[in-house]
Amino acid sequence: xxxxxxxxxxxxxxxxxxxxxxxxxxxxxxxxxxxxxxxxxxxxxxxxxxxxxxxxxxxxxxxxxxxxxxxxxxxxxxxxxxxxxxxxxxxxxxxxxxxxxxxxxxxxxxxxxxxxxxxxxxxxxxxxxxxxxxxxxxxxxxxxxxxxxxxxxxxxxxxxxxxxxxxxxxxxxxxxxxxxxxxxxxxxxxxxxxxxxxxxxxxxxxxxxxxxxxxxxxxxxxxxx
Amino acid sequence: xxxxxxxxxxxxxxxxxxxxxxxxxxxxxxxxxxxxxxxxxxxxxxxxxxxxxxxxxxxxxxxxxxxxxxxxxxxxxxxxxxxxxxxxxxxxxxxxxxxxxxxxxxxxxxxxxxxxxxxxxxxxxxxxxxxxxxxxxxxxxxxxxxxxxxxxxxxxxxxxxxxxxxxxxxxxxxxxxxxxxxxxxxxxxxxxxxxxxxxxxxxxxxxxxxxxxxxxxxxxxxxxxxxxxxxxxxxxxxxxxxxxxxxxxxxxxxxxxxxxxxxxxxxxxxxxxxxxxxxxxxxxxxxxxxxxxxxxxxxxxxxxxxxxxxxxxxxxxxxxxxxxxxxxxxxxxxxxxxxxxxxxxxxxxxxxxxxxxxxxxxxxxxxxxxxxxxxxxxxxxxxxxxxxxxxxxxxxxxxxxxxxxxxxxxxxxxxxxxxxxxxxxxxxxxxxxxxxxxxxxxxxxxxxx
Numbered sequence: 322x323x324x325x326x327x328x329x330x331x332x333x334x335x336x337x338x339x340x341x342x343x344x345x346x347x348x349x350x351x352x353x354x355x356x357x358x359x360x361x362x363x364x365x366x367x368x369x370x371x372x373x374x375x376x377x378x379x380x381x382x383x384x385x386x387x388x389x390x391x392x393x394x395x396x397x398x399x400x401x402x403x404x405x406x407x408x409x410x411x412x413x414x415x416x417x418x419x420x421x422x423x424x425x426x427x428x429x430x431x432x433x434x435x436x437x438x439x440x441x442x443x444x445x446x447x448x449x450x451x452x453x454x455x456x457x458x459x460x461x462x463x464x465x466x467x468x469x470x471x472x473x474x475x476x477x478x479x480x481x482x483x484x485x486x487x488x489x490x491x492x493x494x495x496x497x498x499x500x501x502x503x504x505x506x507x508x509x510x511x512x513x514x515x516x517x518x519x520x521x522x523x524x525x526x527x528x529x530x531x532x533x534x535x536x537x538x539x540x541x542x543x544x545x546x
Numbered sequence: 547x548x549x550x551x552x553x554x555x556x557x558x559x560x561x562x563x564x565x566x567x568x569x570x571x572x573x574x575x576x577x578x579x580x581x582x583x584x585x586x587x588x589x590x591x592x593x594x595x596x597x598x599x600x601x602x603x604x605x606x607x608x609x610x611x612x613x614x615x616x617x618x619x620x621x622x623x624x625x626x627x628x629x630x631x632x633x634x635x636x637x638x639x640x641x642x643x644x645x646x647x648x649x650x651x652x653x654x655x656x657x658x659x660x661x662x663x664x665x666x667x668x669x670x671x672x673x674x675x676x677x678x679x680x681x682x683x684x685x686x687x688x689x690x691x692x693x694x695x696x697x698x699x700x701x702x703x704x705x706x707x708x709x710x711x712x713x714x715x716x717x718x719x720x721x722x723x724x725x726x727x728x729x730x731x732x733x734x735x736x737x738x739x740x741x742x743x744x745x746x747x748x749x750x751x752x753x754x755x756x757x758x759x760x761x762x763x764x765x766x767x768x769x770x771x772x773x774x775x776x777x778x779x780x781x782x783x784x785x786x787x788x789x790x791x792x793x794x795x796x797x798x799x800x801x802x803x804x805x806x807x808x809x810x811x812x813x814x815x816x817x818x819x820x821x822x823x824x825x826x827x828x829x830x831x832x833x834x835x836x837x838x839x840x841x842x843x844x845x846x847x848x849x850x851x852x853x854x855x856x857x858x859x860x861x862x863x864x865x866x867x868x869x870x871x872x873x874x875x876x877x878x879x880x881x882x883x884x885x886x887x888x889x890x891x892x893x894x895x896x897x898x899x900x901x902x903x904x905x906x907x908x909x910x911x912x913x914x915x916x917x918x919x920x921x922x923x924x925x926x927x928x929x930x931x932x933x934x935x936x937x938x939x940x941x942x943x944x945x946x947x948x949x950x951x952x953x954x955x956x957x958x959x960x961x962x963x964x965x966x967x968x969x970x971x972x973x974x975x976x977x978x979x980x981x982x983x984x985x986x987x988x989x990x991x992x993x994x995x
Contacts, residue, residue: 332802333778340785401773423777426784 322437322481323347323498325369327357327383328399329376337370337429344430345460345473345480347501354378361387365497366394367437370429373400373411381414388415395436399424434458441484448483450530451543453522455483462522469521474499478514479522482531482541491538515539550704554690554697561686569679573648580650580670581631631666639669648672711735715744727755767929768817775806775813782806816947832983835906836865838875839899846882846895854891857882860898867906869981873955878908880948881975885912888973905961905978916969925965926953 324346328334331352338350349364351357354375361369361383371380384396398411398419411419417436420429438444438457448455454463460476462469471479477499482490492511500510515531523529532540631652639649647669654666715731722729730751733744786799839861847857867874878897885895893913900907917925917932924930928950956963961979 330774330778332806333774333781336778336782336785336799336802340781340788343785343788399777401770401777422773423780426781426788429781 322367322477323349323364323501324433325357325361325364325366325371325394326350327354327369327375327380328352328372329374330372340426340430341370341433343473345477346433347477347499347504349501349503352376354380354383358383358386360502361394362390362392364502365494367440367498368433369394369396370433371396371398373398373402373407381410384411384414384416395440397429397432397436431458438484443484448486450483450486450541451528452526453530455479457483464522464526471518471521474514475517475521478511479518479541482539485541487540487542489534489537489540494538550697550701554694557693558690561690565679565683565686568682572675572678576648576670576672576675577633577636577650580648580668581633581652583670584631584652584666584668634665638672641669646672646676648675708737711737712740719747722751724758727751727758764928768813771813771929772810775810779803779806779810813947816951819951830869830981831871832866832868833871834864835867835874835899835908836861836863838871839865839878839897839908842875842878842882843897845879846886846897849883849886850895853886853889855886855889856892856894857886858894858896860896862900865899865901865906866983867981868983869906869959869979873959874979877952877955877959877977878910880952881910881977884948885910885914885973885975888912888914890914893972901982902978904982905980906982907976907978909974909976911972911974913972916971917965917967917973918969919967922965922967925949926963 322345324341326334326338326341326348327350328337329352334350334352338348341348349360349366351360352375355377357369357371357375358378360366371383373380375383380396380398380400384398387394387396395417396415398416399422400407400411400419401422402408408419408421417439418432420432434457443457446456446458448457452465456462457480460480462471462476462479478495481495481498495511515533519529519531523531528543529545530541530543532542532545534540631654634651634653636648636650639647641647648671649667649669652666652668711732715736718729718731730748731744733741733748736744782799782802786796840859843857843859843861850857882895882897889895889912894911895913896909896911898909898911921930921932925932926949927946929946930950931946953963956977956979959979959981961977963978964976965973966976967973
């Protein structure tokens with residue numbers, strides 16, 4: 322999952338970005354409002370964490386511009402303003418959530434996760450595909466009752482496929498949602514990670530769950546066809 | 547109130563005048579009838595000597611003296627044809643039995659030429675007249691008292707009515723506290739005499755409301771500004787503690803926290819300084835401004851060397867002033883710190899100070915990026931920050947309170963500050979504060995020592 326973080330207090334911004342990366346998210350970080358809007362327009366984010374008071378363009382203006390252009394990127398506002406009217410304003414503009422500074426880290430992560438689940442119409446905490454179980458909150462994976470150990474990247478890939486279970490997901494979509502802009506991985510990295518996932522999830526089990534749709538991409542599904 | 551008293555006093559005076567006029571008219575009439583009665587006596591006309599010396603009737607008492615006494619002055623010349631008596635004196639006498647009489651002394655010219663003039667003292671009891679006058683006095687006094695009572699009653703009613711807006715005003719004043727400073731006294735409902743007072747009270751409320759609003763706004767801004775560094779501190783620590791890390795990662799996290807904690811410390815100090823500024827009264831003192839400027843330049847040099855900025859001093863050998871040294875130091879240090887920070891490597895910061903008449907002028911000039919004209923009017927507002935595109939990540943490291951404090955210090959010293967800036971060239975802050983000392987240098991040295 323790829324998250325945009327826009328916060329002009331440098332140390333806070335870096336800590337949020339580092340923390341979210343450790344949670345397995347691909348994070349793009351900016352300190353500036355104009356840049357945040359530009360990035361949100363060209364990249365496809367699963368969630369944008371925006372400070373309200375950003376230099377050059379404030380969070381409200383960014384959200385307004387995005388929604389006017391039909392961009393539905395979910396937005397979570399970080400705000401130092403706790404007046405009711407400020408919160409209402411953000412929500413009225415189409416924000417998905419807001420957190421008042423200083424916030425609890427676990428709460429920020431939980432809300433980002435919830436926003437991403439809603440974004441992919443996945444209301445439940447766990448996704449089940451045949452005998453594969455993915456717990457989105459604890460980030461644990463079981464197949465046929467056995468725990469499967471995945472690296473952060475592998476988990477992120479599986480989570481993305483699971484959130485769009487039954488849908489064909491293209492390589493470029495996977496790339497967009499799993500890697501931030503500073504990532505310099507080679508272009509076949511998606512195929513490489515699909516290979517790792519298959520060896521951990523499908524090799525010793527039946528039915529096979531990760532399928533290749535030639536020329537289109539990949540799909541996580543209990544049915545082969 | 548005053549009008550009613552006036553009306554009542556006029557009624558009383560009017561009553562008195564009416565009484566006096568009535569009394570004199572009645573008396574004149576009474577005298578006239580007495581004279582008529584005397585003249586009606588036929589003896590007086592033809593044979594005044596035939597009159598009895600004293601004649602008393604039930605009513606009147608007539609005393610006739612044919613010889614004009616030596617103590618009664620008579621008119622020297624009497625008109626020949628004047629047969630009527632001349633009134634020589636009039637008055638009241640109280641005779642035996644306590645009865646009051648009106649007494650007239652009348653002089654009758656002789657009826658015939660060569661005859662003796664006659665002096666007639668005629669007294670007549672005034673019971674009826676007195677009783678009429680007494681009744682008149684009584685009824686006038688009664689009327690006056692009634693009018694007084696009525697006036698008092700009306701006055702009480704009127705004043706109670708006049709006091710109603712006052713008590714309403716008192717209620718409004720009683721309701722005003724720091725949450726309801728927008729209340730105002732309705733001056734139009736008050737008696738005209740109280741309107742200026744109400745106006746001044748409203749002006750005072752206006753001033754208090756304005757300064758309270760400013761203070762509230764500052765407090766709101768300050769608490770808003772506190773949230774972000776606190777959030778940074780907490781988030782950095784929480785993220786760092788999520789999993790075990792190498793020592794270097796902890797060091798990095800702690801260093802990040804330290805810089806946020808320093809920012810918080812500066813914010814708290816500034817807040818306290820600002821809060822204290824309004825309450826603590828310091829004493830102004832004589833000191834050498836040149837020495838102070840050199841100290842500030844020394845401190846600024848410590849910041850300037852790592853930034854590869856040169857400090858240029860343009861300070862006279864001695865410049866005695868009498869002002870508040872701590873505030874002046876705060877002003878100069880803040881401006882020099884800014885000048886070093888917003889500069890380019892290889893740039894300069896010049897500190898220039900001199901006496902301008904009775905004022906001390908300090909000019910601090912940098913070779914930084916300059917400030918766009920639209921920002922200049924806002925520079926002294928609390929929490930105002932000018933963001934430069936290239937260092938926006940550092941914009942938040944500044945609270946935007948330095949110049950706000952500089953401004954409040956300058957104002958407290960009764961001084962002014964002018965900003966001259968050209969984008970791409972640099973900025974000069976020109977501060978003028980009063981306080982150049984006219985004291986003799988040796989006396990100054992002694993007082994500093």
